[in-house]
Amino acid sequence: MNVVVCVKQIPDPAATPSLDAEHRLDRSGKLILDEADTYGVEVALRLVEASGDGEVSLVSMGDATDVTGIRSALAMGAMRATVVSDPLLKGADALTTAKVLAAVISRDVPDLVLAATESSDGYTGTLPVQLAELLGLPALTFATSVAVESGDVVVHRQTELGYDEVVAALPAVVTVTAGVVEPRYATFKGIMAAKSRTVEVLSVADLGLDASALVPRQEVVSVELAATKNAGEKYVDDGEGAARIVAFLERIKILAGSAS
Numbered sequence: 404m405n406v407v408v409c410v411k412q413i414p415d416p417a418a419t420p421s422l423d424a425e426h427r428l429d430r431s432g433k434l435i436l437d438e439a440d441t442y443g444v445e446v447a448l449r450l451v452e453a454s455g456d457g458e459v460s461l462v463s464m465g466d467a468t469d470v471t472g473i474r475s476a477l478a479m480g481a482m483r484a485t486v487v488s489d490p491l492l493k494g495a496d497a498l499t500t501a502k503v504l505a506a507v508i509s510r511d512v513p514d515l516v517l518a519a520t521e522s523s524d525g526y527t528g529t530l531p532v533q534l535a536e537l538l539g540l541p542a543l544t545f546a547t548s549v550a551v552e553s554g555d556v557v558v559h560r561q562t563e564l565g566y567d568e569v570v571a572a573l574p575a576v577v578t579v580t581a582g583v584v585e586p587r588y589a590t591f592k593g594i595m596a597a598k599s600r601t602v603e604v605l606s607v608a609d610l611g612l613d614a615s616a617l618v619p620r621q622e623v624v625s626v627e628l629a630a631t632k633n634a635g636e637k638y639v640d641d642g643e644g645a646a647r648i649v650a651f652l653e654r655i656k657i658l659a660g661s662a663s
């Protein structure tokens with residue numbers, strides 16, 4: 404089976420983030436593979452290995468000056484990558500990105516498209532479902548396990564109380580929850596092999612997309628720091644600790660207040 408994984412290169416989370424003049428994350432420094440996407444790559448590799456044929460390929464949109472992050476997913480075992488990089492996409496919002504990725508994927512629709520539930524830098528959690536809609540495929544989200552059985556994809560979808568089992572006919576789009584598998588480390592052989600694997604870099608024109616349909620409709624108008632949390636209150640238990648906890652829980656309406 405053929406699986407396409409959406410992978411995003413993000414600014415190194417270890418570096419101090421900065422914003423540009425349009426309040427957008429400055430992406431001009433070192434980019435790395437979003438850790439959230441390593442789970443999708445691992446799930447894809449396991450599915451292809453279990454099926455005995457086919458391959459894992461990658462799609463990405465973003466700056467292609469440095470594709471080290473993409474190469475690290477190739478070193479895990481993906482066979483090729485397509486990156487759409489174009490100055491026209493500066494300021495691209497999630498829907499614009501979904502349109503671009505859909506254009507790449509629809510050139511040769513795979514059996515399965517995987518993405519992370521949300522990225523580590525933008526974390527809107529919207530792109531994969533937009534992608535599914537644009538491709539006309541079912542979207543199965545928050546998967547903690549993914550299996551393919553007789554032409555169907557079967558996922559355990561994380562819920563507050565456990566999981567739902569959700570089944571859809573292939574092809575489909577599935578979002579994988581972080582931490583559900585242990586992503587493999589790239590071996591030396593994998594790292595060497597990744598150097599020769601194809602990273603196709605495309606422009607908007609290469610995809611035959613109408614640039615006027617890619618104008619972002621989302622704008623960041625201002626940004627402010629999140630309020631810092633108060634340090635909280637500290638009591639030394641003088642025998643009244645339990646009563647104070649109950650009073651606190653009543654005050655924040657976790658417990659119904661006692662009759663007054």
Ligand SMILES: Cc1cc2nc3c(=O)[nH]c(=O)nc-3n(C[C@H](O)[C@H](O)[C@H](O)COP(=O)(O)OP(=O)(O)OC[C@H]3O[C@@H](n4cnc5c(N)ncnc54)[C@H](O)[C@@H]3O)c2cc1C
Binds near residue numbers: 440
């Ligand atoms: C207002 C605005 C301006 C932006 N400007 C730029 C810009 O100038 N340059 C730029 O590079 N980005 C820019 N971005 C970010 C880029 O467009 C995001 O990729 C897109 O908005 C998806 O948002 P997200 O990361 O929150 O997706 P989510 O929905 O949280 O992502 C879920 C998953 O979808 C997949 N995915 C998401 N984005 C990509 C991608 N780009 N390639 C492959 N897979 C992906 C990944 O698997 C990811 O984990 C901008 C975003 C916004 C909202």
